[in-house]
Amino acid sequence: MKCYVTLPTDSIHVISQGIHNHLQTHSDVLTTTNYGWHFIDCKKLLSSVPELLEFFRQLNLIPRHAAVTVITDNTHLPKHIDEPPVVAKINLPVINTQGWANRWYQDGELIAELLDMDQPIVFNSQIAHSVEKLTAIEMPRVVASFTFYNEPVDLLK
Numbered sequence: 001m002k003c004y005v006t007l008p009t010d011s012i013h014v015i016s017q018g019i020h021n022h023l024q025t026h027s028d029v030l031t032t033t034n035y036g037w038h039f040i041d042c043k044k045l046l047s048s049v050p051e052l053l054e055f056f057r058q059l060n061l062i063p064r065h066a067a068v069t070v071i072t073d074n075t076h077l078p079k080h081i082d083e084p085p086v087v088a089k090i091n092l093p094v095i096n097t098q099g100w101a102n103r104w105y106q107d108g109e110l111i112a113e114l115l116d117m118d119q120p121i122v123f124n125s126q127i128a129h130s131v132e133k134l135t136a137i138e139m140p141r142v143v144a145s146f147t148f149y150n151e152p153v154d155l156l157k
Contacts, residue, residue, distance in 0.1 A: 001156040003104035003112035004123035007059070007090070011051045012119055018049035019068075019094045019144050029068055030142070035076040042066035042146070052092075055120070061090075062149040068094065072139045074132050079105060082125035088153045092120045092144045099136030104129045117143070122155040 009015070022045055023030050029038045045066050046053045056063055071077055082089070097117045104112040105128040114121065115134070123129070131141070 001087075001124055001153070003127050003129075004102070004114060004121045005155055006114075007120040007122060007155070009055055009120060011055065012093070014051045015049060015055060015092060016094050018051060019045065019092065020142070022048040023068065023094070023142070029070055030140075032070060035071050035140070037067050037069055039065065039067045045144075056146075056148075059152065059155075060150070061152055063146050064149050065147045067145045069131070069143050069145065070140045071131060072133075072141070074130075077131040079103075079128050079130040081128050084126065086147050086151065087124055087126050088122055088148075088151050088156055089125050090120055090122050090146045090148075090152065091117070092146075093117050094142040094144055096136065096138040096141045097143065098138070099134050100141050101132045101134050102129065103132060122152050124156055 026044060026048070027038070027040060042063050042065055046063060069077060099116065102114040102117060103110055
């Protein structure tokens with residue numbers, strides 16, 4: 001299985017803006033100093049951003065949970081493996097992903113890297129991974145993360 005696969009969509013700007021607007025009006029995560037993971041109401045988000053629901057429909061995916069990561073430095077998402085049993089998650093850029101690297105490791109060595117995430121990705125959350133600030137200027141980096149009832153592991157083959 002691959003570490004990650006990009007899932008390009010022409011509607012990413014509309015989706016990212018919709019998620020950002022939803023977070024501004026339905027949460028305080030964009031103003032928090034509690035960095036890291038923030039779980040949000042998946043159904044409300046999908047109702048608020050119909051383009052996001054359509055993106056998942058095109059992939060035949062049924063979202064289970066939604067969260068956002070809000071980070072400003074390398075201590076917020078250091079190298080880790082996500083809690084099992086979920087393997088395949090989909091992340092979408094929301095704001096300020098330029099100047100950051102998503103990195104995957106095996107036996108301590110870097111095996112894959114994605115710079116400046118500007119499209120959705122499906123990734124293997126059971127491979128050690130991190131998010132690292134390289135040249136980012138605008139903060140915080142916000143990414144939406146989703147799990148599914150029908151986990152998209154086939155997309156990683």
